[in-house]
Amino acid sequence: MTDTLRIGTRGSALAVAQTQAIADRLAASARVPVELVTITTHGDTSTESLASLGGTGVFAGALREALRDGRCDLxxxxxxxxxxxxxxxxxxxxxxxRADARDALCARDGxxxxxxxxxATVGTGSPRRVAQLLARRPDLxxxxxRGNVDTRLRMVAEGALDAVVLAAAGLSRLGLEDAVxxxxxxxxxxxxxxxxxLALEVRSSGTPGLVTRALQAxxxxxxxxxATAERLVLAGLEAGCAAPVAASALVEDELFFLTATVFRPDGTESLTSSHAAHLESKSIAHLAEAAGDTSRRVVAELLAAGAAGLAPLGGTT
Incomplete structure (x- = not known):
């Protein structure tokens, strides 16, 4: 690593905003200058659907290549x-x-x-959201x-859509909560x-101790x-990150809760499984053990109930 910590990011306003927030924290902790390195991904430049591109993982590939090639440090x-x-x-x-994990509706006329x-016409790039919208309102x-947050909100403002569904966290990071x-x-x-x-990814070896300590902080x-428990469900189902799968985990008192749902893409059917694990403590080791335990039980129950017949599972992740 040079004297400057180079942090790779996509070039969208949202990506830059959330990366800058992390950069400021790391700079304060590691006491080194930081530089944002903008990486253009295939997902940013293509107009094809996420499904045809292979899911939202298309946004991560170029960032990971830049990291592995040494063009950035994380x-x-x-x-x-x-x-x-x-x-x-x-x-x-x-x-x-973690920031707000909810979805938000941004619609015309409040x-x-x-x-x-x-x-009404509602826009989204997520198969999960499509299924949820149609489950609640099959008439929609x-x-x-596709496009960044501003582009999608502009489609509503200009009348091309009646509403869009977006992640609350992204809207908050851009200061656009008023659109909700x-x-x-x-x-x-x-x-x-x-x-x-957010996930902060580094090379498995060669990361300076100063940076490692800053990341731990x-x-x-x-x-x-x-978040790991939720992603273990996705991995266990062998579902791509754009699959119509939802998952939510939380820690409350001495319990670790995990719920996951698999949707039929047209919203006509879904399967849900919920499990909990007792926490001996909230240490990293016990939290990780609970995440693994609950995710294994949720995956087993969903598959036994026929989740593979509802959604395209068994694909690459």
Whole structure:
């Protein structure tokens, strides 16, 4: 590493905003200058659907190549966009405290999902959100949309769409909470594994001790464990990170809770499994053990109930 800590990021306003926030924390902890290195990914430049591109993992590939090639010293990912399969030579060293994991509706005229008119057009790039929208409102016309947050909100403002569904965390990081007309409660509307969390990835070897200590300082043990449990469900189901799968984990008192749902893509059917584990303590080791235990039981129950018949599972992750 040079005297400057180089942090790789996608070039979107959201990616830069969330990476800059992490960069400021690392600079203060490690007491070294930081530099943001903008990496253009295939997912940013292609107009094809995420499904045809192979899922949201297309956003992570170029960042990981830049990290492995030494063009940067660490990269910041939106965790929900990161494939669950290990990437040779790299490791996720930290997951900072998670932001709001909810989805949010941004609709014209202050409308909510229930008050949108019949046949209203709602945009999203997520198969999970498509299934959830159609499950609640089968009359809706759900359109696949691509583009950054500003582009999607502009489609609503200009009348091309009646509403879009976006991640609350992204809107908050951009200071766009005023665009939200409804937040969907996690209990009624579970979201993508890892949504709201960021992943800080480094090379598996050769990371200076100063940087390692700085990463440990920003890691949040509970967020790390709950997001890991959700992603272990995705990995256990062999579902891609764009699959119609939702998962939500939380720690309350001395219990670790995990719930996951697999949707039929048209929203007509879903399967849900929930399990809990007792925590002897909230140490990293006990949190990790609970994450593994609950995720294994949730995956086994979903598969036994026929989840593979609902959604395209068994693909690459």
């Amino acid at each position: 990269v910041v990912h939106s965790l929900k966009d990161l494939p669950t399969a290990p990437y040779e030579g790299l490791t996720v060293a930290a997951i900072p405290k 409308l909510t999902l229930d008050t949108l008119p019949e046949g 016309s759900v359109r696949e949309v 007309t409804e937040f969907f409660p996690i209990g009624d509307w579970p979201t993508a594994p890892g949504q709201g969390a 920003v890691d949040h043990a509970t967020s790390h464990a709950t």
